[in-house]
Amino acid sequence: MSASDLVWLVLPSFILLNGVLALITYLTLLERKFAARLQSRVGPYRVGRPHGWLQPIADALKLMLKEDIVPAAADRPVYNLAPIVFLVPAFLMYAAIPFAPRLALADLEIGLLFVLAVSSLEVVGLFMCGWGSNNKYALLSAMRAVNQIISYEVPFILTALVPAVLVGSLRLQDLVAAQQGLWFVAYPVLGQLTFVAFVVVALASENRIPFDIVEAESELVAGFRVEYSGMKFALIQLAEFTHLFGVACLGTLLFLGGWLGPGPAGLGPAWFLLKALILFVLIVWIRWSFIRIRVDQILGLSWKVFLPAALVLLLAAAVVVIARGGGGV
Amino acid sequence: MAVTWRNLFRRPVTVHYPDVVRPYPDRFRGVLALTYDPETGEENCIGCRLCEYICPPQVIKVEMLKGEKRNYAKIFFLELYACEFCELCVQVCPTDAIIMLKTFDLAVHDRRELLLDKDRLHTLGQQFEPSWATGTGLRAMQAPAPKGGEKAKAATDAAE
Amino acid sequence: MPDPEARTVLEYGYGGNERLVMNMGPQHPSAHGVFRMILTLEGETIVAVEPVIGYLHRCHEKLGESLTYVQYPSIASKTDYVAAMTAELTYVRAAEQVGQIEVPKRAQYLRVLAAELQRVASHLLWLGTWCMDMGGALGGGATMFLYCFREREMILDLFEALTGARLLYGFHQVGGTRYDLPVGWADTCRQTIAHVETRLAEYEGLLEGNTIFLVRTQGVGVMSAALAQDVGVSGPLLRGSGIAHDIRRAEPYSSYEDFAFDIPLESAGDCYARYRVRMAEFRQAIAIVRQVLDGLPAGPISSRPGVKSVAQVKLPKGEGYARVEGPRGEVGIYLVSEGATKPYRMKWRGASFSNLAVAGHILPGHKVADAVAILGSIDPVFGEVDR
Numbered sequence: 001m002s003a004s005d006l007v008w009l010v011l012p013s014f015i016l017l018n019g020v021l022a023l024i025t026y027l028t029l030l031e032r033k034f035a036a037r038l039q040s041r042v043g044p045y046r047v048g049r050p051h052g053w054l055q056p057i058a059d060a061l062k063l064m065l066k067e068d069i070v071p072a073a074a075d076r077p078v079y080n081l082a083p084i085v086f087l088v089p090a091f092l093m094y095a096a097i098p099f100a101p102r103l104a105l106a107d108l109e110i111g112l113l114f115v116l117a118v119s120s121l122e123v124v125g126l127f128m129c130g131w132g133s134n135n136k137y138a139l140l141s142a143m144r145a146v147n148q149i150i151s152y153e154v155p156f157i158l159t160a161l162v163p164a165v166l167v168g169s170l171r172l173q174d175l176v177a178a179q180q181g182l183w184f185v186a187y188p189v190l191g192q193l194t195f196v197a198f199v200v201v202a203l204a205s206e207n208r209i210p211f212d213i214v215e216a217e218s219e220l221v222a223g224f225r226v227e228y229s230g231m232k233f234a235l236i237q238l239a240e241f242t243h244l245f246g247v248a249c250l251g252t253l254l255f256l257g258g259w260l261g262p263g264p265a266g267l268g269p270a271w272f273l274l275k276a277l278i279l280f281v282l283i284v285w286i287r288w289s290f291i292r293i294r295v296d297q298i299l300g301l302s303w304k305v306f307l308p309a310a311l312v313l314l315l316a317a318a319v320v321v322i323a324r325g326g327g328g329v
Numbered sequence: 330m331a332v333t334w335r336n337l338f339r340r341p342v343t344v345h346y347p348d349v350v351r352p353y354p355d356r357f358r359g360v361l362a363l364t365y366d367p368e369t370g371e372e373n374c375i376g377c378r379l380c381e382y383i384c385p386p387q388v389i390k391v392e393m394l395k396g397e398k399r400n401y402a403k404i405f406f407l408e409l410y411a412c413e414f415c416e417l418c419v420q421v422c423p424t425d426a427i428i429m430l431k432t433f434d435l436a437v438h439d440r441r442e443l444l445l446d447k448d449r450l451h452t453l454g455q456q457f458e459p460s461w462a463t464g465t466g467l468r469a470m471q472a473p474a475p476k477g478g479e480k481a482k483a484a485t486d487a488a489e
Numbered sequence: 490m491p492d493p494e495a496r497t498v499l500e501y502g503y504g505g506n507e508r509l510v511m512n513m514g515p516q517h518p519s520a521h522g523v524f525r526m527i528l529t530l531e532g533e534t535i536v537a538v539e540p541v542i543g544y545l546h547r548c549h550e551k552l553g554e555s556l557t558y559v560q561y562p563s564i565a566s567k568t569d570y571v572a573a574m575t576a577e578l579t580y581v582r583a584a585e586q587v588g589q590i591e592v593p594k595r596a597q598y599l600r601v602l603a604a605e606l607q608r609v610a611s612h613l614l615w616l617g618t619w620c621m622d623m624g625g626a627l628g629g630g631a632t633m634f635l636y637c638f639r640e641r642e643m644i645l646d647l648f649e650a651l652t653g654a655r656l657l658y659g660f661h662q663v664g665g666t667r668y669d670l671p672v673g674w675a676d677t678c679r680q681t682i683a684h685v686e687t688r689l690a691e692y693e694g695l696l697e698g699n700t701i702f703l704v705r706t707q708g709v710g711v712m713s714a715a716l717a718q719d720v721g722v723s724g725p726l727l728r729g730s731g732i733a734h735d736i737r738r739a740e741p742y743s744s745y746e747d748f749a750f751d752i753p754l755e756s757a758g759d760c761y762a763r764y765r766v767r768m769a770e771f772r773q774a775i776a777i778v779r780q781v782l783d784g785l786p787a788g789p790i791s792s793r794p795g796v797k798s799v800a801q802v803k804l805p806k807g808e809g810y811a812r813v814e815g816p817r818g819e820v821g822i823y824l825v826s827e828g829a830t831k832p833y834r835m836k837w838r839g840a841s842f843s844n845l846a847v848a849g850h851i852l853p854g855h856k857v858a859d860a861v862a863i864l865g866s867i868d869p870v871f872g873e874v875d876r
Contacts, residue, residue, distance in 0.1 A: 332692075332695040336636070356650065358652075379797075385563065413564075415563035415659045417563065420795070460653065462653065467795060468794070468796070469795070470795070471790060471791040471794070472789065473789040473791060
């Protein structure tokens with residue numbers, strides 16, 4: 001393989017990784033400012049006047065310069081490897097997400113399956129964090145996490161599959177192209193229900209309030225990441241946000257029409273980002289408006305409500321497909 | 330969620346201190362200071378030590394200096410780092426010498442700088458705006474009615 | 490007579506399940522102060538609780554013996570620092586009871602005004618911190634917390650205009666109060682409480698329309714009336730379990746008999762019932778404040794001359810117990826005087842101390858997540874618990 005081939009192989013991923021990294025860093029600022037306005041206050045203000053534009057940089061620098069404290073009794077290999085195992089799947093998700101009809105790092109035939117599978121790997125890294133810390137709080141939180149995330153992955157996958165069933169393909173470009181006339185969220189009844197179910201279940205597999213018992217600060221004081229400090233902590237936070245935004249991107253692709261929007265085709269990525277940001281803001285708004293649900297209630301909800309609902313929705317999608325005479329929207 | 334959405338559009342209640350300072354009420358109990366008599370320019374403090382005796386955490390240390398016509402305070406130490414800001418010393422002072430100011434802004438790097446001596450207390454008194462409360466004012470506010478309730482009410486209002 | 494030493498310890502006997510002893514230690518974001526709970530868990534269920542207190546012990550009762558009747562009221566506010574007015578009120582009432590000292594009518598009305606405004610401010614803090622415990626310091630709970638504090642700040646501004654201090658006031662003295670109302674204060678007060686009332690309706694809607702909140706508080710932390718009476722709880726905890734006992738009605742003090750107010754009562758005994766009692770108490774307190782402002786008589790604010798020296802108040806020999814309905818329950822002081830300027834012995838009955846004792850009885854059987862909800866609904870302030 002020649003040098004230019006190598007460059008063309010590495011350069012796009014390099015650009016994507018850095019772009020996503022920069023975007024996620026500033027998303028933290030967006031969340032803080034939005035949350036502050038919801039609470040009658042201003043949020044980051046001084047760092048990079050007038051509105052805290054340098055705050056994420058300051059936070060990143062601070063975390064890099066912090067002392068890396070490793071508990072004496074921690075299981076070293078697991079402890080050190082955990083943030084990386086947590087981070088890599090989050091970034092890997094973006095490899096298959098298309099930002100425009102031909103703007104994806106890897107145009108996979110099974111794009112949707114890849115994204116869902118990789119996002120499910122998060123729970124491994126999470127449990128490694130909890131286990132490696134050798135701390136009762138961390139372990140309790142990690143066990144809750146495994147419980148919760150595994151319970152919610154099933155409805156998550158099923159609701160994400162509804163658009164795939166309606167279109168008849170797992171390729172993410174096809175899913176968006178099929179929404180040319182009508183976005184899935186506007187689909188009568190089926191679209192709205194699936195969208196609501198998707199958002200709720202996605203919140204649960206992301207450990208976001210109202211489902212964040214995994215890291216409930218008021219009970220478990222940061223849960224599985226309690227023993228992490230400095231750069232490792234930064235990696236964990238980054239991974240969580242990246243994963244969250246990745247799921248928001250997935251939601252945009254599946255339900256909100258991806259890059260489709262009025263105007264020239266070149267505006268595609270801009271529309272995509274805008275819609276993903278709207279979904280992200282919705283998730284942040286939910287976070288800052290609700291108190292959390294108790295763990296047994298969360299699990300009860302998953303197995304008794306969302307799993308049957310997701311199955312019913314999937315069956316309904318199948319019925320629609322058959323009624324239409326198989327294949328195509 | 331509708332409630333949080335509505336709050337999004339309300340003005341934030343943040344006061345951007347220290348760019349913007351909120352107005353302090355008249356009776357604000359801030360840092361302590363010693364005063365001079367505005368007419369004669371003399372120190373008000375007569376070293377009677379009433380404030381030292383009443384202070385609950387005992388942060389005031391006074392020594393009297395006997396003079397010909399009146400007494401003075403030879404030394405006057407006030408440990409601001411232990412002060413409770415209860416205003417009892419202001420309450421008992423017979424000459425309105427010790428007062429509280431409308432400032433609380435005295436953060437220092439070394440706690441010993443908060444051990445205020447007489448000179449520092451006088452300087453503070455000149456620097457910042459005093460609160461309403463003086464010994465005579467407070468005692469007049471609390472005094473029970475003389476024969477005739479109207480007079481007491483008038484006295485209380487006048488003390489504002 | 491049930492054994493007061495008994496703690497409920499449940500024996501589940503799950504086959505092969507290990508019990509985990511977990512410490513919800515003194516430093517904890519939702520321990521409401523310095524409070525240690527040694528929880529024995531089986532899975533997620535609490536099986537036994539051993540509370541450990543004393544981290545905030547500051548020898549108030551000894552201080553009471555070393556400080557005179559003039560000096561101590563501003564120190565008394567530091568026991569229940571969230572509701573400082575009622576704490577000071579207890580002490581001066583005890584001294585006045587022993588010394589048979591009359592308090593002028595205007596001072597009595599001002600004391601009621603201060604106590605009821607303090608009740609509103611204290612309950613706002615309770616609501617904010619309770620929601621924060623249940624919702625996460627970074628999340629929906631924090632939003633409720635900041636809203637409640639926004640309103641509480643307005644009440645604290647009122648107190649600042651009245652006394653000069655925002656949290657620990659030194660407002661009361663033996664014989665009356667130290668400060669009178671400034672000019673224009675009554676109007677600001679009326680505006681503030683009207684504003685707080687509208688916002689309260691908003692918060693009630695926010696919480697009671699929220700299924701998550703209802704599911705987390707209803708049926709959680711049930712305290713039967715019998716248990717409440719055995720352990721000796723008071724205040725909203727007692728009234729949430731169906732016992733209508735309010736000191737302001739049972740033994741009116743400081744002119745409370747002049748005011749018309751209801752005593753909210755709920756019978757369910759769970760966290761939701763206690764929440765409803767406190768929400769109703771908000772409204773009653775605001776009603777009382779309005780009545781006080783409307784009917785405030787002119788007159789002196791103290792029956793004794795203004796404080797001029799530290800040994801001004803000398804009480805005759807005697808003893809007495811004064812109780813006050815604080816936001817958390819019955820705050821009491823038992824004072825023994827030997828005829829000097831300082832008490833011979835002063836004993837604090839902290840409302841939170843007795844209320845907290847019920848935690849060992851009602852926590853077992855619940856999940857860890859419920860522990861914070863229940864502890865929040867008990868509303869302990871550790872200055873009162875440890876004194």
